[in-house]
Amino acid sequence: MRVELTPVTPWRHELGHCLHTTAGVLLAHRGLDPGIVLGAAWGFHYPGDLRREEYYLPGHADDLFAGLAPYHGLHSRWHTPAGPDEGWQEVRAELCAGRPVAVAADNFHLPFRPAHRDVHTNHLMVVHGFDDEAGEVYVTDPVPPAHQGPLSLAALTAARDSGNPVRHDRDMFFTANPIGNRWLSWEARGPQPPFTPEFVAEAMARNVRDLTDPADPRTSGLPGLRAFLDGAWERLDSAPEVVDEVFIVAGPVLATTGLHGDFLDRAGRESGDARLRELARQVAGVAHHWAALRIAVATARADRAAALPALRRRSGRLVESYEQVLAALGRHLSGVSPTAHVSGLPRISRRQTDDLPAEVTQ
Amino acid sequence: MISTVVDISEVCDNRGITKSGAEESDGFNIWRNTFPAEDLPAPGSSVEVTGVAFEFPARATGRGDNIRCRGQLLPLPGVRADWLYLLGAAERRTEDEVELHYADGAVRTAWLRMSDFWPETAAWFGEPEAFRGSGLRYPRHTQDGHRPAIWQQRVPVTVPGELTALRLPENPAMHVFALTAVLEPGVRDAS
Numbered sequence: 001m002r003v004e005l006t007p008v009t010p011w012r013h014e015l016g017h018c019l020h021t022t023a024g025v026l027l028a029h030r031g032l033d034p035g036i037v038l039g040a041a042w043g044f045h046y047p048g049d050l051r052r053e054e055y056y057l058p059g060h061a062d063d064l065f066a067g068l069a070p071y072h073g074l075h076s077r078w079h080t081p082a083g084p085d086e087g088w089q090e091v092r093a094e095l096c097a098g099r100p101v102a103v104a105a106d107n108f109h110l111p112f113r114p115a116h117r118d119v120h121t122n123h124l125m126v127v128h129g130f131d132d133e134a135g136e137v138y139v140t141d142p143v144p145p146a147h148q149g150p151l152s153l154a155a156l157t158a159a160r161d162s163g164n165p166v167r168h169d170r171d172m173f174f175t176a177n178p179i180g181n182r183w184l185s186w187e188a189r190g191p192q193p194p195f196t197p198e199f200v201a202e203a204m205a206r207n208v209r210d211l212t213d214p215a216d217p218r219t220s221g222l223p224g225l226r227a228f229l230d231g232a233w234e235r236l237d238s239a240p241e242v243v244d245e246v247f248i249v250a251g252p253v254l255a256t257t258g259l260h261g262d263f264l265d266r267a268g269r270e271s272g273d274a275r276l277r278e279l280a281r282q283v284a285g286v287a288h289h290w291a292a293l294r295i296a297v298a299t300a301r302a303d304r305a306a307a308l309p310a311l312r313r314r315s316g317r318l319v320e321s322y323e324q325v326l327a328a329l330g331r332h333l334s335g336v337s338p339t340a341h342v343s344g345l346p347r348i349s350r351r352q353t354d355d356l357p358a359e360v361t362q
Numbered sequence: 363m364i365s366t367v368v369d370i371s372e373v374c375d376n377r378g379i380t381k382s383g384a385e386e387s388d389g390f391n392i393w394r395n396t397f398p399a400e401d402l403p404a405p406g407s408s409v410e411v412t413g414v415a416f417e418f419p420a421r422a423t424g425r426g427d428n429i430r431c432r433g434q435l436l437p438l439p440g441v442r443a444d445w446l447y448l449l450g451a452a453e454r455r456t457e458d459e460v461e462l463h464y465a466d467g468a469v470r471t472a473w474l475r476m477s478d479f480w481p482e483t484a485a486w487f488g489e490p491e492a493f494r495g496s497g498l499r500y501p502r503h504t505q506d507g508h509r510p511a512i513w514q515q516r517v518p519v520t521v522p523g524e525l526t527a528l529r530l531p532e533n534p535a536m537h538v539f540a541l542t543a544v545l546e547p548g549v550r551d552a553s
Contacts, residue, residue, distance in 0.1 A: 012482075014455075014483045014484070014486070015454060015455075114498070114500055114505040118500065118502055118503065144480060144482035144508065145481065145482070145508045146482060254454065285457065289456075291455060291456040291535050292456050292458065292534070292535050292536075294454070294535070296534050299392060299534050310433075310532055313532065314532070
């Protein structure tokens with residue numbers, strides 16, 4: 001038997017990683033727009049549930065899609081088969097039912113990944129078909145180097161059943177966490193909201209509220225972010241694992257921030273709201289602080305005490321950038337933002353001779 | 363156009379360009395990926411990128427071929443410039459402030475914006491592409507076709523005057539491979 005689901009289109013946001021790419025591929029297959037669905041929510045929530053997975057999403061490890069798309073009613077569930085045979089039969093059944101499947105996999109066993117036979121890690125990708133006779137599956141993995149095509153079932157099985165061990169010092173961050181043949185199913189509960197200015201405004205208002213006045217300020221919103229970073233730097237000198245913790249948490253928050261910036265930019269472009277596009281650029285600026293912090297902490301491992309002052313300074317600038325954007329978003333929602341729409345005729349002067357033949361301009 | 367090519371080799375502290383079989387400890391990024399040396403000019407070469415002359419890669423000193431930005435102060439003695447051009451690449455796109463130091467003691471802030479070196483990733487800040495590798499080097503192999511980029515940035519020197527130094531950002535996600543100051547006589551001469 002052979003099944004190849006179509007269309008399954010690679011999708012990627014350049015600040016995202018395998019969770020966002022995989023979700024984007026699955027959403028697009030069901031006709032949803034990944035940029036809108038994954039970009040609407042912007043917040044911070046870290047209750048300390050760290051997992052060494054490339055697809056870890058703080059606070060939502062068990063229902064990843066609810067964390068990715070809370071305004072679209074999405075939910076997901078991990079399936080944990082007893083072993084590789086059961087794991088494949090479950091994925092195969094999903095494919096036969098017309099549903100591409102997100103599977104966890106150790107890149108060490110995947111020939112198209114640069115980590116093949118080199119580095120262990122806990123990755124996520126889409127399986128969108130199989131050919132029993134050829135002993136192959138079809139996979140979509142838009143994380144560079146992007147790959148869409150066949151993979152031997154034996155390789156997939158090894159990747160899914162891997163113990164994901166630590167073998168050398170480049171097995172960082174996402175190792176020592178057995179893959180366990182896990183796969184993910186998801187659903188959209190209820191109708192999908194249209195991408196209207198009203199929806200965008202509602203999403204912005206909810207984001208601002210959840211960031212400034214979260215239900216649990218110890219773990220969420222801007223107070224939760226401050227507490228997380230302050231706590232991390234307090235422990236950093238005596239607890240080397242803080243390096244991994246901050247790096248792993250920073251990855252998805254960076255991705256989400258970048259996605260939300262693009263969400264606002266698109267909303268501004270489609271509605272002609274120039275101010276919204278300016279706010280989008282400010283959100284991107286927050287992402288750029290996260291990019292700096294993420295590498296600053298990752299390179300702090302060798303001398304954590306020496307790195308501490310710079311990490312604190314960057315954290316301060318990061319939080320300040322959030323505060324500035326949230327204040328600007330609040331003003332926009334209150335209608336006291338600068339003029340949203342470009343008005344009047346363009347005031348661009350040109351030398352009238354520019355386009356005339358030479359003999360006329362003499 | 364008057365170009366002042368700056369020798370940054372003494373400040374380089376990161377090795378981002380390696381030959382096959384290089385030390386496993388070398389690494390542009392935290393995963394110890396590097397640009398293949400055979401795709402790039404020899405150290406200390408004079409190259410031109412979109413009309414601007416650079417020394418790239420930096421002269422070999424044994425310490426590295428690029429600066430991982432941690433707030434280093436680069437001397438620019440007696441340089442007058444309208445623009446500071448750089449060759450650089452970041453680990454994920456990022457932006458940060460640099461400080462321009464003037465001979466009269468003034469310090470003025472400008473922005474440096476740097477796109478991601480990672481393959482299959484466009485220049486988010488719109489920089490021209492300076493170099494692109496044929497593959498990406500890993501400590502134990504080279505991934506052919508997985509092509510990293512180095513971009514060309516520029517920083518405006520908004521206020522004319524004699525510069526003495528450039529303070530790089532305290533942002534280790536940014537890497538600077540080359541620096542050239544450019545003056546455009548007659549275009550914006552307020553002196």
